[in-house]
Amino acid sequence: MSGVEGYMYPNEITLYWSVLIVLYPYITGLVAGAFILASLERVFRVEAVKPTYRLALLTALAFLLVAPLPLVLHLGHPFRSPEMYFTPHSTSAMAMFGYVYLWYLMAVLVLEIWLDYRREIVLMSQSSKGLLRLLYKIMTLGSSNISERSLHLDERVGWIVTLVGIPSAFLLHGYVGFIFGSIKANPWWNSPLIPVVFIFSAMVSGIAGVMLLYMAITKLRKEKIDMRCVDTTAMYMFYIFIIDFSLEMLDLVHRIYEADESFRSLDFMVHTKLYFSQIVLQIGLGTVLPLVLLFLVQVVKLPEIARKYMYVISGCLALIGVLAMRWNVVIGGQLFSKSFLGYTTYKMSLVTREGLLMAIGLTLLPLLFLWILVKLLPPWPERSLPEAATGD
């Protein structure tokens, strides 16, 4: 049997959860993380990160729109997916997906963006032409009331929405962690820590993502990067990263210490099949190195240009590290046999529905959506239509 070492149950040899299932928690993680960054300003009054507020919301929306795609593309029968809305099984964490997704999309993200942008939407519905005018008019829901009172109401309701949005964001991404963490059959996944680790690494990735996008877009707009904003964002990223790293280390140390039935098999797997993605990418380059860089920035007074480089490098490394973590969880969990006697290989295809090209496409698609959103709903008031505002 090609690619199999030792003994695997015959039905275990093929991996059923592909790179697309790696992408899904990564994308919802970015959504949750971006939203938490936005809530820092809105709820916790961290005024320094205000320049990223609207961008964070639009980023969250762009990624959220793409989030169901890897799931639907992976299904054997994608057109049966509405069954999750009509007959959700209350004992299945996966059944939550449809409702949590809809709730988060409509009752949190879209509502908050709409409330924050409503004044501009009404103004643009009056000043633009043609199809765009129709689009804005629809977005006003027929109400052109932008009086002081109504805007104040928007502000109050928006605050409540953001407040509710924080546990909603945790639920949106936490349930994904629970999907894995509640599977007693798989010792690599089975842990109450997994949902928590997922949430904290999601926050790291989301904050890193928005920080990088802000720096890149501002540069493309030929504007000055607000260093106070970026410094504060990076600081929050640093502290959340420390919590994330501690939790991951706790899981690791706990496993090594208890050394249960699965330990030898998992340990061997990490040292061989997952060596590059776990030890090198996730832990080394993706966590320890960015933590060191961010720590240096916190303790050493560095000039602006040096800090910018540190943030870009650590942001990119963090993004790679979190993606590697998702890979190690999803793919790693299927590489070893539940008999603990063998291993298989993941043969990722290139051009099929669940192949590498599709994965790359799905990672880039949110950036396209973000570009459209930024054009429709400009995050920065000084210029009504920013120049080519693409992502990385």
Added chain:
Amino acid sequence: MSVYKDAGHLFRFAGLFILAFLVFLVVRHFVVPKSFGQYGHYRGAAIGEIGALPVKFAGHQTCESCHTDVLDVKKNGKHAHVNCEACHGALEKHAEDPASVTPVLPDTAVLCARCHTASAAKPKDFPQVDPAEHANGVPCQTCHNPHSPAIDAGGTK
């Protein structure tokens, strides 16, 4: 009441939600299969559908109801508990219409070897031989009656 004048847009947004929810309820009524929930959180009709799948092995009672002569030989021999289709393959089609479907006799060189080839892995008290040495290419049924294979029990042809 004046606060509601400035909250018109919020009511419209909520209204959209409520409308969507009602549409969902209506659609759901038509889309969810009728037998869903009958025995549990699943489509009850599935049980009947799975129960109605075609049978391929007739089962030894069916064979024995016609082939009583074979049963008489078999029931006291070493293969008493080896069911007919274990060697003869799935024969429900033959049982339904014996004249139209004639079963093909299995090739003993392959069939008998599957169980009786000697291997350190098999239970020690299980009859097993090295097929090449034991028979020298002679077909098994030359000496052994497959329906009662023990030779000293008078099972030879």
Added chain:
Amino acid sequence: MNITRRQLLILLPAAAVAWESVLASTPEASPNYKMSEHWWGMLIDIPKCIGCGNCVRACQTENNVPDGHFRTWVERYHRTDWPMTESGEITSNPLISPDVISPDGGKEGFPVATDTEGRYFFVPKMCNHCADSPCTQVCPVGATFISPDGVVLVDQTYCLGCAYCVQACPYGCRYIHPEKKVADKCTLCYHRITKGLTTACCEACPTGARQLVDLKDPKDPIHEFLKTHSVQVLKPEMATGAKAFYNGLDGSVR
């Protein structure tokens, strides 16, 4: 809530029609078979299994199991002595690392074993039709379930093919059908046992190593066997309520 008389006049006949169709679309598999009178399981008698693979082939024939996938399979274990080095050091534990093979699921039997040292035995594996099944727990839409007579089944017209159940099964007995793209697994030959037949694998087994059992039937001899002998289930620590019972199961079996 208040229903007006007019609404009731519309609702009642509609409800009656709906009830008719509910009744009509769920026939019992055969007129004499009552699901509530049965609770199915299987006994697998390890010392009797000779690894002939008849069961794997019969299952494939009966249920059109696609090649490379298995509703049942047979494993061959070889548990050798505790290995000791020249210097007297025991280097591994055969109880936790036996040699296991299952060439094509044991479908064409096994290669002849030549090493006369150690203990060999064959372990047929299948869906355990767990009473507290972790696979039915995780299905997001209710496409897999345990029937009232104790058989875990998949509704293949409803299954999305998400493979969550495949991940949740501790025994590796599920797979996604390569053509139908839905979850598939042993059905305990539901279409046979509800008609008084036994499963295809039990029918084909030449040594009686596999026997169907009805845990609600006091006259079932296998039920009697289970009550009076030492039997085990696979992975008892998972508390799945597995109903595939093993007689003579070695501690090295995973």
